[in-house]
Amino acid sequence: MDFDEYRAQDATGLARLIADRQVTAAEVLEAARARAAEVNPRINAIVRDVPVPPDAHHAGPFAGVPFLVKDLAQDYAGLPSSRGSRSFANLPATEHATVVRRWLDAGLVIFGKTNTPEFGAKGITEPELWGPARNPWDPSRTPGGSSGGSAAAVAAGIVPCAGANDGGGSIRIPAACCGLVGLKPGRGLTPMGPDTSESMHGAAVQGVVSRTVRDTAAMLDVIGGGEPSGPYAPAAPEASYASTLRERPGPLRIGVRVPSAINPDPHAEAVAAAETAVRVLTDLGHHVEELPRAPFDDAALARDFLLSWFVYTAWEVADAKRRTGAGDDAFERDTLIMAALGRATSSVDYVDAVQRRHDHTRRLTTFFESYDLLLTPTLATPPPTIGAFDLPVALQRGADLLLRTRTARLLRYTSIVDDMVDQNLNWVPYTQLANLTGRPAISLPLHWTADGLPIGVQFVAPLSGEPLLLRLAAQLEEALPWAHRIAPV
Secondary structure (H helix, E strand, O other): OOHHHHHOOOHHHHHHHHHOOOOOHHHHHHHHHHHHHHHHHHHOOEEEEOOOOOOOOOOOOOOOOEEEEEOOOOOOOOOEOOOOOHHHOOOEOOOOOHHHHHHHHOOOEEEEEEOOOHHHOOOOOOOOOOOOOOEOOEOOEOOOOOOHHHHHHHHOOOOOEEEEEEOOOOOHHHHHHHOOEEEEOOOOOOOOOOOOOOEHHHOEEEEEEEOOHHHHHHHHHHHOOOOOOOOOOOOOOOOOHHHHOOOOOOOOEEEEOOOOOOOOOOOHHHHHHHHHHHHHHHHOOOEEEEOOOOOOOHHHHHHHHHHHHHHHHHHHHHHHHHHHOOOHHHOOHHHHHHHHHHHOOOHHHHHHHHHOHHHHHHHHHHHOOOOOEEEEEOOOOOOOEOOOOOOOHHHHHHHHHHHHOOOHHHHHHOOHHHHHHHHHHHOOOOOHHHHHHOOOEEEEEEEEOOOOOEEEEEEEOOOOOHHHHHHHHHHHHHHOOOOOOOOOO
16 A cells, blocks of 8 residues: 555545555554654654554454554553653553543554654644654644643644644644644543543543544544543444534534634734635524624633643642652653642632633633634634744743742742743633633634644534534535645645
């Protein structure tokens, strides 16, 4: 099977070819590995090989299809999940994550783990442990994060679909940067076990990045549903997610918001992405209306998100030290800064931020009384260049001094907090809403810049809105096909 034949198929198509014995699973895996050997040195998407057992399970809806999992929260028994951190780089997982077990039971052949920033704490993928992942559309630019390695691998044609997860945009941001489909399921719909019942108070969920809507839908059928150690028994849809694609959505009421409190003047290409979506949606018969203001307090939501993230990072660093015996030298400077800011946050302020999620959710719920979906760009700018968010040297030295002298709480009174707000959210101010409110959201590759870079468009739905998002995505995929596009790498 040569690359052109391999790349022409999505995961669903490859599974059919294997099931019909037009090609063997071994031939398909060989094609995936050959592509990885060719392009991975240039994009650094895969950071660890996973040995494929000779008796690999070849039953299930995706029997024999090559697959990659993220090196964060998708544990593979016997291999480390580094989480992008030196602290966990050599600690083997004792059991498969539930989501990994479901992928294996579906017949997927996992042969590698993908690059991620330390603890998934950034919208870019540039860990010191592995080095930066690069965007196949332009290797000088980021593939996004924190599922950047998975998105780069899919966009480069190594696999048609790969494991991802999302705590603040980590599926949708890489999907937008790399021209892919990225669905963040609603809270509790996909499993985070068995090590934890839910992550980040339910803000983080499991999923995939893929080239086609049908793969995204079918993968949600594979991994969706609760588990014995989980906090919820999520309601099962009346029909499979894949089968809902046979239906088309009726006329929808869609509210559009492009400016944000964090970035009131988005890049012209982000505006163009939203305009492209509006034009196509209108042609398809949907009612699309520009919103004069955001349907929630986006400035407050951003502050609550970052405060929660800093506290969570402080806990992750402490947990890593307890489990591995690591010292501060096992963590990146930015991670230690975020952890210091988290430790400097009072418990009351933290609970306030968590409790205010209900305010954000109620405002969004009120919006959905008048609209079926919220539309935004996924990115406020084209994918940034590698290294664009490195701290200036002077701030690096100042931060190092404060960290060494255990006075890092004073960072709250420096410009470093504003700098970190800017680097974390200025170019991606839209995605955190769905995480803090637990609503499903999807990024679709509806626009490419004049330079050939993808910029995604995001749709946010009410609770249990995954079928609606998938049906609309399939309709847009038909109107503006994207799966045929091949990244130049």
